Amino acid sequence: MTLAPFVQILGRGQGRARSMTRAEAEAAMTAMLADDAAPEAVGAILMLMRMKGETAAEIAGFATAARAALGDWPGPRPALDWPSYAAGRTRGLPWFLLSAKLVARAGVPVLLHGWNSHQSDAASLRAALPVIGLRPAGGPAQAAAQLAGDAIAYLPLERLSPGIMRLLRLRDTLGLRSCVNTVCRMLNPAGAPAAVQGVFHPPYRELQADAGALLGLDRLSVLKGGGGEFEHHPAKDIALFGLRDGRPWTGAAPQQLEGHRRLADAPCDPRALGAIWRGELQDPFAEAIVISTAALALNAAGCAAPDETARALWSERTRYAAA
Template structure:
């Protein structure tokens, strides 16, 4: 009588990325933060397409649920910077713009434009219109004559010509843009929205960051400190790098990796009434001096002062300098 051959069962090999998902998702008692090195390795695999789509979604949402740590942000940043192919371009201010505005117009664009007219080299970058009902920087670049650059050479040329350049994230970190674009698939913003703000791809003298959610500002400051960067983190209006003049502003700064704090008082005795709708033409009218409007003028002046503070100018002098820049701006577009 012939004996049937014994069945041999082999378990499939575990995917190399699975341990990173497990670290984050192993229940209340088993889960933990990634170490800086683990975060660096995990992000490297994401950037090199070494993960499945299901793993990508799970990883991003587990991070979103637990809230990322400073060590994780630093590790992710290192992985991205290692893979960038940007040339050496001298920049004063790195200005991320990823949130979009829904309550007020993006007055920070006029602040950046005015600073650029006065010799401050500013690199802006953003992730496109990913959330309905918001007004994004990319939609206003042409009207405000801010160069839209699609490669590093054009960034360099724009900075040399007019000290201001905007480059979409898609053109210098397409994998990160893809992750941001999952926002409407997953139903939540992922940590990539925060990561993009800290990257400072050209190694600017100071990186400005706006983090809206309470508690995250100090995490970003700590991550910048771990990286040895110069940065200022604020809770900007609508999540953009724009001081809200109606409220106290806390600056979470780092200089050469050493943290510092500064509080700027509200500039208005009472809150301004927000506009009924956002009319982009009002940006041009204010720039040209055709209208006077208290809120935007206070917002853009204090935002200019913020950038100057990031370059080492004390607060009082920064406001004085910002006012001079604004009063003497070239109002042509």
């Protein structure tokens, strides 16, 4: 299918160009994921959308087509979808990984999926996974098996969908972020009923909440997190946007620690993740990041008493630190 009609919709010129409908966006993404998609047209669509700003209907249409291209999930659904697609070059260690482990220990299966442009750095998410006893899944089937056994899995985007990965990596050619980053956050490949999402730019909180509603997501929490990840800064008041029972919702994550701190002020050696998890190292700031982020994720999943549950799980973590 030619992409020319979609380029024309977006690029006709002042007064004539318009956003795509959800159906048009779904058809456009289906065509962009095809092996014979013209790269010039794909780049034109992505950059025209960047110039005008994407709509919730376009993101929902793109996500619907991208998810359909994945096929059926090969196992039980996780309870919580946790995308990780931020660059995060200034954010420090991925403390939210420990939060996800706490959520899994609460009996809430968590599927993490993503790709990070800084993944070659020593402090990247990929480097941190083995430190805390996790390993990337080789594909959806292995991720489903890990969820069944450990209630947590990390599925790299290149193993989930080489086609979507190809579109995401166009940033290297175009030099600019595209709406594919947002689509990846909305992908929810296993069809979890609840999701958490981080953003770097505040306007995307409402955009992603609106797209989630169009996609039929039941519960969603979106925050401006460290480097664009779903991670709470405990020394700040953070606004939350999202969905509860499929309807628009707003909330707040209040400040828990005094003083001006940056996420990068926490320990920066990846080994600190494992040491803090095992109780060999204490750092109040890092621990507050983990506990407060876990509580927000538990709330998104619909758990009762999320704050108390997160704190209790953290205090008990050394009993299962090796797991």
